[in-house]
Amino acid sequence: MKKIQFIPVLVCLSLLAECVNDPNTLGLSNSTFSSDYDVVVVDTVTVRVSTVLLDSFPTSNTGVLLVGGYNDAKLGRMQGEGYMQIGTGNTWTPPADAIFDSLVLIAHYSGYTYGDTTVAHNIEVRRVTQPFQVYSMPQFWINEGQYSALYTANSKFNGSAMRYSAQPIGSKKVRIRAHSSDSLMVRINDDLGREWLRLTKENSPDLIEDSRFSEYFKGICMGTDGTDESVIGIKTENIKIRLYYKTYVGEQxxxxxxxxxxTTNLFNYSRFTADRSQTSLNTLSLAADEVTSVKTDDMAFVQSGTGLVTKVTFPYLFRLLRLTDVLLVNQALLVIEPVKDSYNDQHPLPSSLTLYHTDKRNLPLQRVYANYNTNAYQSATISFDEEFDKSTGYQFVVTQLAQQLLSTDGSTDRGLLIMPDASQLNTTVNRAYFGAGGDYRIKLKIWYTKLQ
Structure with a gap:
C-alpha cells in the first residue's frame, strides 16, 4: 500500500519541480514547510555502457554521396562509396560529322570532409553491373516484433552492396579542396564515349530512351583505392557525364x-564498410551484437555511416526508491563526455546527438521525447569547455525519463541508444569516443528531494 500511494505523489511533485530552473530548490513557497526537506544530488548511479552495431539504415536520396575512408586506432578502417544512376539528359541529335573528343564525369563538393585531406585521394569510377532495386518490409514481422525505427520503405541502405566492374572506367588522383568552388572532373574511358556517340548517331534506343539507357548503363560507383585518410561529400545535384565532340560550324x-x-527521380545512395578485425570491436558483425566498455578500455563509440552507437542501461536506478525517502526528482541530466584528446579539427565530434529507446535486440525502437513535451524529441548539441577543457560534452535533460525509470523495476534489457540524429547518421562519418569510467564519462546526475 505504501508504494501504491507514493508513486502518484512522486509524479505530481515531479511535474511541479519542472517549473523551477534551479534543481536545488523545492519549488514550494512555504519556507517552513520546505525546511523539513533536503535537496540531494547524486551522480554515482551505475550506468552500464556498451557499443552496438545498428541494423541497416537508409542512405538514399540525401543529396550527398560520401566517398573515401580513414583508419582509426579504436574503430579500424572505414570506407565509403557512392552509387547513382545517370539519365540520358535532353534530347539531342549529333551531326553526322561529329567526332568524339572525350567523356568526363563532372561533380561538385558538398563542403563536408572528415579526416586528413592533405593525403591525396585516388578517385575511381566504376560501372555498376546490376539493376538498382529496393525492397519493402511487411508492416509486421511474423512474430509481430518491431523492426528499426530508422527503417523507411523504398530505400537503399548503408550496407547495400551492388556489383560493379572490376576495372575502373575512370580514375584521377586529386587533393581535395572541399570548400573551394572547384569541380571534381574525372576522365572516363574513351571507348565508352565513342560507343555512346556511335549508338546515338544510329538512333539506338539504348542511348535515346531513358528506360533502355538505365538497362544498358545501369549506373556508376564513385570510390577510392583505400589509401586515403579522409571522407569527402559529393553533391548529387548537377552530377553529369559530359560527352565532348567536335563538329564543323561553317568551315570552323x-x-x-x-x-x-x-535527376532526382534516379537512385543514389552511400554504402559504408568497416574492417574492425584488429580492434576490440572485432566481434561486432550483427545488429544484436554488443561489446561492453569493460572490453574496450572503459570506452564506448559512435561512428556515423557505419552505424556504431553507444548503448546505456541503468540497472539499479530503481533501488534509489528503496534506499532513500525520495519525494520528487527535481532534475535529471544525462551527461555524455568524450574522452580527452580523442578529437581534433580533422576529426570533429558529432555536432549533436539524440536518444532512442531500445531493448535486448539493440534496435532503435522509438526516439525519446523531449522532457515533458511530446511535440519534440531529445537533442543535445556539443558544448566545448574552451578554458579548462574539463566539461566538453553533451547534456540531455531527462527528468521525466528518470522519473519513469525510478518507478519501474530495473532491467538490463531496456536502455537507451546514444547516436547522431538520422539526418547526420547517413550524411556524415563523424566518430566519438565516450568515457565509461574515470574523469570523462557518461553519467546520470539526479537532483531529488527527500525528507530530512
Whole structure:
C-alpha cells in the first residue's frame, strides 16, 4: 500500500519541480514547510555502457554521396562509396560529322570532409553491373516484433552492396579542396564515349530512351583505392557525364558537348564498410551484437555511416526508491563526455546527438521525447569547455525519463541508444569516443528531494 500511494505523489511533485530552473530548490513557497526537506544530488548511479552495431539504415536520396575512408586506432578502417544512376539528359541529335573528343564525369563538393585531406585521394569510377532495386518490409514481422525505427520503405541502405566492374572506367588522383568552388572532373574511358556517340548517331534506343539507357548503363560507383585518410561529400545535384565532340560550324571545327545528367527521380545512395578485425570491436558483425566498455578500455563509440552507437542501461536506478525517502526528482541530466584528446579539427565530434529507446535486440525502437513535451524529441548539441577543457560534452535533460525509470523495476534489457540524429547518421562519418569510467564519462546526475 505504501508504494501504491507514493508513486502518484512522486509524479505530481515531479511535474511541479519542472517549473523551477534551479534543481536545488523545492519549488514550494512555504519556507517552513520546505525546511523539513533536503535537496540531494547524486551522480554515482551505475550506468552500464556498451557499443552496438545498428541494423541497416537508409542512405538514399540525401543529396550527398560520401566517398573515401580513414583508419582509426579504436574503430579500424572505414570506407565509403557512392552509387547513382545517370539519365540520358535532353534530347539531342549529333551531326553526322561529329567526332568524339572525350567523356568526363563532372561533380561538385558538398563542403563536408572528415579526416586528413592533405593525403591525396585516388578517385575511381566504376560501372555498376546490376539493376538498382529496393525492397519493402511487411508492416509486421511474423512474430509481430518491431523492426528499426530508422527503417523507411523504398530505400537503399548503408550496407547495400551492388556489383560493379572490376576495372575502373575512370580514375584521377586529386587533393581535395572541399570548400573551394572547384569541380571534381574525372576522365572516363574513351571507348565508352565513342560507343555512346556511335549508338546515338544510329538512333539506338539504348542511348535515346531513358528506360533502355538505365538497362544498358545501369549506373556508376564513385570510390577510392583505400589509401586515403579522409571522407569527402559529393553533391548529387548537377552530377553529369559530359560527352565532348567536335563538329564543323561553317568551315570552323568547333567543340560542343552533350550532358548525361542525374535527376532526382534516379537512385543514389552511400554504402559504408568497416574492417574492425584488429580492434576490440572485432566481434561486432550483427545488429544484436554488443561489446561492453569493460572490453574496450572503459570506452564506448559512435561512428556515423557505419552505424556504431553507444548503448546505456541503468540497472539499479530503481533501488534509489528503496534506499532513500525520495519525494520528487527535481532534475535529471544525462551527461555524455568524450574522452580527452580523442578529437581534433580533422576529426570533429558529432555536432549533436539524440536518444532512442531500445531493448535486448539493440534496435532503435522509438526516439525519446523531449522532457515533458511530446511535440519534440531529445537533442543535445556539443558544448566545448574552451578554458579548462574539463566539461566538453553533451547534456540531455531527462527528468521525466528518470522519473519513469525510478518507478519501474530495473532491467538490463531496456536502455537507451546514444547516436547522431538520422539526418547526420547517413550524411556524415563523424566518430566519438565516450568515457565509461574515470574523469570523462557518461553519467546520470539526479537532483531529488527527500525528507530530512
Amino acid at each position: 571545327l568547333t567543340q560542343q558537348y552533350h550532358d548525361y545528367t542525374f
